[in-house]
Structure formats: C-alpha cells, structure tokens
Amino acid sequence: MSRSSATAVTAESRRLLKQLISRSRRTSGVQFPPAFLRDDDGFDPPLSRILRGGQGGDVRLKLYLTMTLLAARQPHEIRNIPARTWAQVLGLPEPEVNGARRIGDALDFLAGMTLVRVAGGQGRPRDVLLRSPSGNGRTYSWRDGRYISMPLGFWANEWIYRLTGSSVALLLVLRDMRSNRQPTDPPWLTTDQKRRYGLSEATWTRATKELTDNGLLSVRRRPQGKDFDHRRLRNTYWVHTERLDDAASPPATPPQE
Structure with a gap:
C-alpha cells in the first residue's frame, strides 16, 4: 500500500497510537519467540505467512504487532476497540468503511492462523485474545529460551508509519540474526539459513533497500572462509537498532508495498 504517512496518517492517528x-x-x-520468525523444519513461519498478500499483509502484520504491544498482561486480551479505531491507529484510508473492513479481514486471517481468537461482531467491537506467536494455538507466551524484541521506539517514534510491512518483517529477522554479535563481526546467512525465515528474494531485496535508505541497516560484502579455502563474498547485515530511538522523518517519495 502507499505509505500512510503521505495519505491517511492524521493527528488523530498519532493521538490514538500514543x-x-x-x-x-x-x-x-x-x-517474540524465535518460532514466530523462523522454522528450521522447512515450513514457513508465522511472520512470512502474515506478510503474504500485498497490501493485506502490511495491515495484518502491523495490526498483529500493535495488538501484541497493547495486550501486554494476562489474560492478553483486547476488548471494545472498534475496527475503525484500529484503522485510524494504523493510518488506513477511509477508516470508517474501507479501513474498518480491512481490519476485519486482517483479524479473520490472524484467527485462521490461530494467532488470535476473535469473538463478537455484528455491530459491536470484536474482542481479541492473543494465542501463541508460534501459531500452534496454545496459550499466549513469548518465553522460549531466547526471544527477539521490537523496540518500543518502533511505535513511539512512528516508524510503524514510515516502514512498509516487508521492511518491518526484515527488521525483526535482522534482530534475530544480530543476537549477541558485535558491529565488527556482523552476521551473514547461507542460502539454507535464509530460507528458514520464509521471505522471498524480492521481499528481501526491496526491504533491504528501504531499511538502508532509512539508516536502519548497513550491508557489506565480505569474504568468508579460511585462508587456504576458496573464499566467497557474502553480504553481511548490521541493523542499527538505536536508530529507532529517533523520530522517523517523513519520506520524500513514499515507497510502495
């Protein structure tokens, strides 16, 4: 979708987000647990499945992340927020009608993935209960040994309006890759390691450019291998998480999802 910062993000959107x-x-x-981002058994993880479908993927991912932001405590439930309000929070055009419909479609999709349980409707706001981010339908929990976090600045500094869904997904992937590494030893991925995240090459390429243009990512070409081995040049990725602590400036030309 067109970047909402250029078309539909209003003062009311920002007020509601805050x-x-x-x-x-x-x-x-x-x-978020690692199982939300990657799957080592050859299946597509929830993150990549949420993202598929063009404009719908953008709405689904940002809605799911923002619902997870809100439902921080037991029983991880959200009540009495109308679809039009969610549409305003995400900066969707025509929040009263088309925006609300897109939110309804996104909720149905997430419920079908067993990431949420939805109740109500027919003229009143739908209640949402979070389920496990791994998509197994179990009780909500992000605790799985280690975890990956989306910094609060993603919302507080309005990066949610600046970035497309593809770039938001890759930002989480890069957070997972970075782990405990240092800037002098940035991570890189083999083809098989890359596949476990389930993102297409087109998504990876497009999102890499967008994150780089926004100062959130540095990509370098470095040789991999020991001194006497054949050495291949691979891309290394270093995500600048600290950049999320700064306000997201509006894009000169909004990117397209």
Whole structure:
C-alpha cells in the first residue's frame, strides 16, 4: 500500500497510537519467540505467512504487532476497540468503511492462523485474545529460551508509519540474526539459513533497500572462509537498532508495498 504517512496518517492517528502505548504500560520492547520468525523444519513461519498478500499483509502484520504491544498482561486480551479505531491507529484510508473492513479481514486471517481468537461482531467491537506467536494455538507466551524484541521506539517514534510491512518483517529477522554479535563481526546467512525465515528474494531485496535508505541497516560484502579455502563474498547485515530511538522523518517519495 502507499505509505500512510503521505495519505491517511492524521493527528488523530498519532493521538490514538500514543494512547495505546500509554495504555499498554510498557517501558521496553515487545518480545517474540524465535518460532514466530523462523522454522528450521522447512515450513514457513508465522511472520512470512502474515506478510503474504500485498497490501493485506502490511495491515495484518502491523495490526498483529500493535495488538501484541497493547495486550501486554494476562489474560492478553483486547476488548471494545472498534475496527475503525484500529484503522485510524494504523493510518488506513477511509477508516470508517474501507479501513474498518480491512481490519476485519486482517483479524479473520490472524484467527485462521490461530494467532488470535476473535469473538463478537455484528455491530459491536470484536474482542481479541492473543494465542501463541508460534501459531500452534496454545496459550499466549513469548518465553522460549531466547526471544527477539521490537523496540518500543518502533511505535513511539512512528516508524510503524514510515516502514512498509516487508521492511518491518526484515527488521525483526535482522534482530534475530544480530543476537549477541558485535558491529565488527556482523552476521551473514547461507542460502539454507535464509530460507528458514520464509521471505522471498524480492521481499528481501526491496526491504533491504528501504531499511538502508532509512539508516536502519548497513550491508557489506565480505569474504568468508579460511585462508587456504576458496573464499566467497557474502553480504553481511548490521541493523542499527538505536536508530529507532529517533523520530522517523517523513519520506520524500513514499515507497510502495
């Protein structure tokens, strides 16, 4: 979709987003288990499945991340937020009608993936209960040994309006890749390692450019292999998480999803 910062993000969108952040009472990022991002058994993980479908994927991913931001405490439930309000929070055009419909479609999709349980409707707001981010339908929990977090600045500094869904997904992937590495030893991926995230080459290429253009990513070409081995040049990736602590400036030309 067109970047909402150019078309539909309003002062009301920003006010409601800040209200949700305050209502969540979070002081740090939102945590996700590795199983949300990657699958080592050859299946597509929830993150990549949410993203598929062009404009719909953008809405689904940002809605799911923002619902997870809000439902920070037991029982991880959200009540009485109308679809039009979610549409305003995400900066969707025509929030009263088309925007609300897109939110409804996104909720149905996420429920079909067993990431949420949805109840109600027919003239009243639908209640949402978060389920496991791994998509197995179990009780919500992000605790799985280690975890990957989306910094609070993603919402507080309005990066959610600046970035496309593809770039948001890759940002989470890069957070997973970075782990405990240092800038002097940035991570790189083999083809098989890359596949476990389930993102297409087109998504990877497009999102890499967008994150780089926004100062969130540095990509370098470095040789891999020991001194006497055949050495291949591979891309290394270093995500600048600290950049999310700065306000997201509006793009000169909004990118297309």
